[in-house]
Each structure stands twice: as C-alpha cells, then as structure tokens.
C-alpha cells in the first residue's frame with residue numbers, strides 16, 4: 307500500500323464502534339469490518355438479488371454480489387491512486403447494497419409505497435439497519451458493530467427527518483458536512499460500476515443495441531477508438547474493449563479531478579475533509595457525458611417494455627406479500643412475529659427486504675397458490 311495521505315481515514319484513529327471491543331491482533335479496524343460484512347447473511351443473499359434483470363433471467367447478468375465486488379475493485383484502485391485507505395473503501399463497497407429489496411428498484415419502490423404511512427422504506431437506510439440491527443450473530447450486540455467510518459460511508463443520503471433519528475452517522479446531514487474521501491469515492495465507484503455493467507448486460511440481453519448507444523458520446527468515442535485500432539473485431543470483444551475504455555475514462559478523470567481539488571484545498575487531516583465541500587468528483591466535461599449516459603440508460607434500458615413487465619410483476623409480488631403479512635402476522639416466521647408486536651409494518655418490511663428474488667417468488671407462491679405446500 308502507498309503511504310497514506312494525512313487526510314486519509316486512519317483505522318488507528320477511528321471514531322470507534324458502537325460497543326467497545328478489544329482490537330484485533332491481526333487486522334486493522336477496517337479490515338475487521340470488511341470481514342464481518344463478508345461473513346454476514348445479508349452479504350450471501352446478494353448473490354440472488356438483482357438490480358435490473360431478475361435473478362432467474364440468466365446466469366451471465368450481474369447480481370448485487372458481483373456488482374458489489376466490482377465496486378470494491380474500482381474503489382480500491384481509486385483509493386490507492388489517491389493515497390487513501392483501501393480497506394475502508396472495500397468495506398463500504400461490500401456493504402453498500404446490503405439493504406436492497408428483492409427485484410431491484412421495482413421492489414424498493416413498491417415496498418416504499420407500502421410503507422408510506424409508516425416512515426417509508428429506503429434501501430440505503432436499510433443497509434445501515436442491516437449492519438446495526440438486523441444481523442444477529444454476535445453474543446454481545448445486535449448488528450455487526452462496525453466502525454463509524456464504515457457506517458458513515460454506507461449512509462450516502464438521508465433526509466433531515468431521518469437523520470435526526472440516526473445519531474452519529476446522521477449528524478453530517480444536519481450539519482451539512484462531508485464524509486471521508488473514502489466514502490465519497492466509493493459512491494462514485496458504485497455509479498461507474500453500474501452504468502457500465504448495465505450497458506454490458508443491456509447489450510448482451512439485446513434490450514439495447516450498439517447503434518442506439520452510438521448516440522451517447524462517452525460510448526461513441528471509445529467505440530471509435532476500438533474500431534480504428536481493431537477494424538475486424540467480433541462483437542463480443544468489441545463491446546468489452548469499448549466498455550473497459552469507458553470505465554478507464556471515468557476512473558482516470560475522477561482521480562485526476564479529485565487530486566486537483568485536493569491540491570487546491572490543501573486539507574491537512576480528515577477533520578479538514580469533513581469541513582470542506584466534497585472533493586471527489588468528475589471534471590465538468592466528463593460529468594456532463596456521464597449524465598447523458600445515465601439518461602440514456604434510464605430511457606432505453608430501465609424503462610424498456612420488457613423490463614417494465616418484470617418490474618410490474620415484481621411490484622405486485624412485493625405489494626401482495628406486504629398486504630398478506632400485514633393482515634396476518636401469524637404468517638411471519640417466529641422472530642419477525644416477535645418484532646411485529648413492537649412495530650408491525652417495520653417487521654413486515656424487514657422480512658420482505660431481506661428476501662432474495664427467488665425466495666420472494668417462492669414465498670409468494672406458497673402463500674397464494676393452493677397446490678403449494680409449506
């Protein structure tokens with residue numbers, strides 16, 4: 307590892323954990339957090355949760371697990387380039403999607419709608435809830451008892467109303483201060499990862515085409531470069547060569563612009579970073595190109611009629627599961643029944659949010675199809 311910048315997060319100077327624990331003898335605090343995340347139940351479930359394509363649609367598409375690994379890989383690379391703490395970025399990246407519902411955004415929107423009168427549902431807050439409360443594996447505490455820095459990185463956005471209930475990690479949304487640079491860059495790594503793998507998966511599934519994408523500058527420029535260098539390249543390699551150049555364009559720009567911002571502001575410590583505006587960002591030109599790419603994906607992939615059909619089905623499953631459990635909490639597994647006595651809607655939301663795509667489909671079938679047994 308490169309020497310750390312003075313403004314990098316430092317595990318030895320961590321703000322600490324919710325419950326005091328003796329330090330590990332072999333790992334720094336952020337490495338220990340990463341290990342706890344990898345060993346969690348919610349992490350294993352990421353394998354069967356998806357963002358755009360539902361899990362059973364094909365084995366070649368990204369799942370939230372492979373997405374999280376791609377984010378961790380990019381975040382570590384960016385952290386290393388900027389002399390920031392790689393282990394912290396890795397822990398944040400691996401945990402960032404733990405709170406996602408089954409069926410990607412369709413599932414989350416449906417659950418949020420069901421929870422409208424009960425405080426709503428937000429996957430980002432739910433990720434925090436998973437690591438603070440829902441994982442029940444340790445003798446002395448609920449959750450994973452992660453360091454403040456990892457929990458801060460997981461909570462990317464938050465309303466003031468919610469922030470007031472979250473204690474230490476909510477405070478920055480009230481004070482309008484910044485999180486660590488490691489948290490900032492991991493957020494960008496997430497965005498770079500999903501935009502590019504959605505292009506790759508979108509092309510493979512045939513929902514979008516190279517011709518359509520040729521109208522998007524970021525794609526077109528890199529495609530032209532590959533075609534000039536390799537005029538006879540077959541399609542599969544052509545796509546990969548283009549997408550990897552796009553990722554490189556974005557990552558290099560992010561590192562260059564962020565290093566420039568840091569050099570201008572001259573932060574001396576992580577305390578300075580918290581007081582400054584966010585220093586990790588793209589150049590104006592790449593930010594604009596990236597925005598166009600996102601618009602393209604929203605219009606042509608996320609709202610493709612075939613995706614809409616799956617989303618509608620997914621939303622229906624979530625809504626019906628919510629209604630049936632809400633109506634009769636006796637249908638919930640025992641531990642959720644106990645919690646339902648304290649907070650019924652939240653217990654139902656937690657149970658549904660924890661489901662994988664296929665588990666939700668099976669659970670729905672068990673509850674609504676007469677032929678299915680327990």
Ligand code: MG
Pocket residue numbers: 373402403496500
């Ligand atoms: Mg993500």
